[in-house]
Amino acid sequence: MSCNTCETQAIASLCDDIRTLRPLVHCITNYVTVNDCANILLAAGAAPVMADDRAEAAEIASIAQALVINIGTLNERTIESMKLAARAAAKKNIPILLDPVGAGASALRTKTALSLVEEFRFAVIRGNRSEIAVLLGGQGGTRGVDATGQATEADGETAARLAEKTGAVVAVTGAVDYISDGAKILSVSNGHPMMAQITGSGCMLSALLGAWLASGRAAARDAGRAEITGSDLHAAAGGIAAIGLAGEAAARAAGAAGTGSFRVALIDAVSRLDGRTLGEGMRLDAR
């Protein structure tokens, strides 16, 4: 079964909802790409707030519409803040996303990611193949923060298995992205290879998914569209398609100039994206 046009447009419309809702997305993220994460959220119409001190992490999380935890440059201090924030968000049913950056590359990352997944029920876990494999108890073979190997349908199975195990929607992103809630597996084939030539493509996607989750949850509380778009699965797929489509536009606009211009154009494209364009360009499949 392929997602039909109606479903696609309904999902894509969450893109416009973000600009109306302007969800506050609390990110505890790495200092490498934090500026890009803030800018991509603003470009999408959301409001970012970055706050990682243990003295305020819970308080900030509890006023947000989504919490994004990215372990890219984790440390003792921020790991504690991540847990305090996640506890506060969970208590208020605020969706939480985990980006287990570099899980498998060090014992600290693996242990931290596993313990977060153990303790909290995430709305979405998004990583590359290696990182997600590590969360499933595999080896992964992560070499720092980059994915290895080609995307295959096996990634969809990996996503489904971690989804089953954790109760989260799991996204294994790569050349083709696979998203599963354990029951269904969706794939998104938007995107461009240049996204792997800049830092932060994955982090920006995770941040952006915070806004999509907030938007999807809001839609779920409304009537009508809720049955199609009111799930974290569809919100995740929509957000993944959104940045992929923006990557395609950025490559067309600035790819020939180089990776610096591509990065600028990627944020440009997100800032100009609307639901109609996304609906037309989204390459989403279900099986």
Add this chain to the structure above:
Amino acid sequence: MSCNTCETQAIASLCDDIRTLRPLVHCITNYVTVNDCANILLAAGAAPVMADDRAEAAEIASIAQALVINIGTLNERTIESMKLAARAAAKKNIPILLDPVGAGASALRTKTALSLVEEFRFAVIRGNRSEIAVLLGGQGGTRGVDATGQATEADGETAARLAEKTGAVVAVTGAVDYISDGAKILSVSNGHPMMAQITGSGCMLSALLGAWLASGRAAARDAGRAEITGSDLHAAAGGIAAIGLAGEAAARAAGAAGTGSFRVALIDAVSRLDGRTLGEGMRLDAR
């Protein structure tokens, strides 16, 4: 009374003075926009230095021409450094600016901002309406780091009241910016709405004001121009107009492309700005 052409040009000339003076501006700021802050200072002709460890904060502050304290991603460690740096700067009469990012959004931010204002005499306090209201003892309603509501003349009163209370020049920035030393209220109506669609507009302004303060203080030590421009009030107004005018230029140059290009063009515009252009474009009023 409206600032006359002569005054405006005198203030605007501080813009050129920065390039001659090349003031060293010590920023203890957040890791979200710190790169933008460094680049905007370099674009303006100043020299940034970012140093936040308690073991060196005082030493670095004491060799700077201005200190900028931004609590955007404050933590236990950096709060102590902010105080050590401020003490060192105060001892040497180096102007200090406070950007109380997100005051009102968490008890930690509110408490820290209030305690800084309590302990130190700032040359300038710059924030959005919510943040400044919190420093006055109000509620603010800050939702993280973004301002709410339309700019009104009431913002000028707010600025004046906090200025009276603290002895600082206070700037409430928004669609229209109000700056007061408690006696006079100036308003600046330069700027562009796209500035709110990128992260760091406020932080960059605060960093830039560090350079303007240094430049204004240097002018005050000189004869002649001192009576007009040698005040922190005028330096603050000039710096606010400068980034606003740069925002207008950036919107013309790159606004249609999107927010990523706008951000690049904003730094471009600051790097090309001179006193004559600023004097012609500055929309400064006094009442």
Add this chain to the structure above:
Amino acid sequence: MSCNTCETQAIASLCDDIRTLRPLVHCITNYVTVNDCANILLAAGAAPVMADDRAEAAEIASIAQALVINIGTLNERTIESMKLAARAAAKKNIPILLDPVGAGASALRTKTALSLVEEFRFAVIRGNRSEIAVLLGGQGGTRGVDATGQATEADGETAARLAEKTGAVVAVTGAVDYISDGAKILSVSNGHPMMAQITGSGCMLSALLGAWLASGRAAARDAGRAEITGSDLHAAAGGIAAIGLAGEAAARAAGAAGTGSFRVALIDAVSRLDGRTLGEGMRLDAR
């Protein structure tokens, strides 16, 4: 003696080797320019990993092909991580680069840089004249992080003396860059003044040199080219010329627009650079 065409091309070819080898470069660096460092490494074809917690610094360093230590925003916590990482790298003979940002500007920076140089044998130490002078026991006169004065041949002598003292290849970079292993002194006269008008030119160079060192060491393990390019001295000179040539291209492409565009174009130029272009444009001299 001037490096002949054959030598130049051999060095320049390391530029292409980086794209084949894709070395993992572990950076413990400052939060001001860390994003630029990651992007320049990706632009060059390398893979960056930023990790600074003491619980994982050694483990990450030991899987990398180069370690870059930049003390730009050092603190108690990261200084310890730098040492743990350096110990792990040294044990596995992984080349380590030191960028002693701001040595001389505070006792903490001077003491940390000196103690790193005391304890570890660096493959490359790269800094501006002031920073390198401080490591030699001089005063330096560093004003934070910017170099002072014009480049002269005396910089070559300074580089040679620190090289002799430490066993590292030492690069004193400025308008003309001098690189020495204690025996030979090379100079590179690529580059553009706009590089000093953005933050991170030096940091990006240091990060990039991590990739060049890895590439040079790999070439040294191969036959044939090893005698010319298989030295850290030549790798350092090649990397310095590479970013200089990219700076020239960036100035032509975007210099007139301003410093924001220049910065984007600099990363663009690195992402498009190949060995042939570098070999043709490299201005390398030996004496």
